[in-house]
Amino acid sequence: MKFAWRVAIGITCLLPISQAVQADNFDALRSRADKHAPASLMGDHLHDPGEWMVEYKYMNMYMEDNRAGSRTLSDAESIAFGASSNPVTNRAATPTQMTHEMHMLHIMRGVTDDITVYTMLMLPSITMDHQRRMDGSSFTTHNSGFGDTTFGALLRLYSDVNDDLILNVAASVPTGDIFRTSTIPSRGATDQALPYPMRLGSGTFNAKPGITWKHYRDTGSFGLQFQTNLPVGRNYRDYAVSDEFRLNTWYSHLLSDNFSTSVRLENLWRTNYDGADPAANDMMISTNVEGFRGGYSLNLGIGFSALIKKHLLNVEFVPTLYQDLDGIQLETDWQVAASWSRSF
Ligand SMILES: [Cu+2]
Incomplete structure (x- = not known):
């Protein structure tokens, strides 16, 4: 009897101690250089109640040459392709190259142990080069300003010492301008609506649910991580951008507690646009065609993170491995993402 009492008291005393050790491990595993997902991703981590995080993120997507299905086309082939495609397109010009830069301000705050809220402000800067069909001359259009703004909550569905399962409940608000025009393509003759990929926002409210599992x-x-971007209804120009579905897997390897490298594989599926903007003339250029927006891409991510006195630097280079695009579209060659963040 005496022995049984001793065991019972012993276990009772040890329980809180073992929980304290576990809590220490829990925090230690989540405060290393790999505490955030690779730089291109978000919605993967929570913050302690009352803790803020401020992040500046830069992303650049570079696209050169067009692609029909999984085949790359020269500029001349792109113009020829449009003569017999359905619908007929590229009769005025073909896009040849595009640089899509994005500056982002990401603010997060832990509300409870299981809920973190966040917002993301976007400043896209878009440049596209073209070649005219008639005389082979080239021209460049540019657009920049406020993009759409995202608000979200990250909810912890499950955690143990080594695992987090996080639900992302988010939506974007159409703060990005979709009505801008340019006289450059017509050499000043007429003011035309900028084509779909040159616009700053989607024009719709988008639901952006996602879910992430992390194992330390x-x-x-x-x-x-499975992440979506789903426009709700149609915008004032009577169209909706692509539904997007991203499936990401990655591994971050610690070089020390303060430095890590990562490798990531992304599957991206995009539907064609829904509806049609009456100001987007299909015949002129392929970037006006709603049915030439969908496709599948497989991307590789090679990343590096450094945690230096609470400052987290996170960079990732993302070459495209494979693309199968509907109709004819500019192909994505590579992307980069770089971020600085700090929690306090
Ligand atoms: Cu954060």
């Missing part, structure tokens, strides 16, 4: 080990961490 002593030497690094694994992640699996």
Whole structure:
């Protein structure tokens, strides 16, 4: 009897101690250089109640040459392709190259142990080069300003010492301008609506649900994320941008507690646009065609993170491995993402 009492008291005393050790491990695993997903992703981590995070993120997507299905076309082939495509397009010009830059301000705040809220402000800067069909001359259009703004809440569905399962409940608000025009393509003759990929926002409210599972080990961490971007209804120009579905898997390997490298694989599925903007003339250029917006891409991510005195630097280079695009579209060659963040 005496012995049984001793065991019972012993276990009762040890329980809170073992929980304290576990809590220490829990925080330690989540405060290393791999505490955030690779730089191109978000919605993968929570903050402590009352903790803020401020992040500046830069992304650049570079596209050169057109692609029909999985085949790359020269500029001349792109113009020829449009003569017999359905619908007929590229009769005025073909896009040849595009640089899509994005500056982002990302603010997060932990509300409770299980809920973190965030917002994301976007400043896109878009430049597209073209070649005219008639005389082979080239021209460049540019657009920049406020993009759409995202608000979201990250909800912890499950955690143990090594795992987090996080639901992302988010939506974007159409703060990006979709009505801008340019006289450059017509050499000043007429003012035309900028084509779809040159616009600053979607014009719709978008639902952006996602879910992330992260698994922490002593030497690094694994992640699996499914993230969507789903326009609700149609905008004032009577169209809706692509539904987007992204499936990401990654592994971050710790070089030390303060430095990590990562490798990531992204599957991206995009539907064609819904509806049609009456100001987007299909015949002129392929970037006006709603049915030439969908496709599938497989992207690789090679990343590096450094955690230096609470400052987290996170960079990632993202070459495209494979693309199968509907109709004819500019192909994505590579992307980069770089971010600085700090929690306090
Ligand atoms: Cu954060």
